[in-house]
Amino acid sequence: MLNEHTMERTLLSCRTEDTIEIGAVIGRALQKGQVIALIGDLGSGKTCITQGIARGLDVPDSYYVTSPTFTLINEYPGRITLYHLDVYRLSGSQDLGDMGYEEYFYGDGVIVIEWAEKILDVLPMGSIIIYMTYIDEYRREIIISGAANSVTKIVKELDKGGFR
Numbered sequence: 001m002l003n004e005h006t007m008e009r010t011l012l013s014c015r016t017e018d019t020i021e022i023g024a025v026i027g028r029a030l031q032k033g034q035v036i037a038l039i040g041d042l043g044s045g046k047t048c049i050t051q052g053i054a055r056g057l058d059v060p061d062s063y064y065v066t067s068p069t070f071t072l073i074n075e076y077p078g079r080i081t082l083y084h085l086d087v088y089r090l091s092g093s094q095d096l097g098d099m100g101y102e103e104y105f106y107g108d109g110v111i112v113i114e115w116a117e118k119i120l121d122v123l124p125m126g127s128i129i130i131y132m133t134y135i136d137e138y139r140r141e142i143i144i145s146g147a148a149n150s151v152t153k154i155v156k157e158l159d160k161g162g163f164r
Helices: 016-029 046-056 093-099 101-105 116-122 148-160
Strands: 006-013 035-040 073-076 082-086 110-114 128-134 140-147
Touching: 006 016, 006 148, 016 046, 016 140, 016 148, 035 046, 035 116, 046 082, 046 110, 046 128, 082 101, 093 116, 110 116, 128 148, 140 148
Parallel strands: 035 110, 035 128, 082 110
Antiparallel strands: 006 140, 073 082, 128 140
16 A cells, blocks of 8 residues: 555566566665565566566676575675575465574565565565566566655666666
8 A cells, every 4th residue: 555655666568678677777776675575476577577686786697597486595696685585385474484584684685575475474664565467478567666765766767767
């Protein structure tokens, strides 16, 4: 739910490359400690946008960013360390306790969480929520929502990049 302290931007991606580039723009705008919660069905582009975020955080091309469905978390070095968490296999936030998730949520890196709807109850205040919807084989709707102070910088960068 939006209020005077939240901001939302809706985008349409018509190609995989657009989704990756939107992610790169987001990644360039991120700062240490930010949490990105990705919500969307299979095939909605969560891993593609994460690949772009990695690019925007200057993760070297030698790292192949893939969804950590079975390992739960992947770490990638960059301008800011990227922690990529996939909670698809968890039944809920209670399953996070053993992995020390607070270290990631409140650390110096950026954390991107796929299937974040499973753990919304433990996401830190100020998390950026990205809702992704599969429209058809090529098109995805991307809604970026969160605290205005976090989302404003992303929206400005998206506007400069021609994503309106």
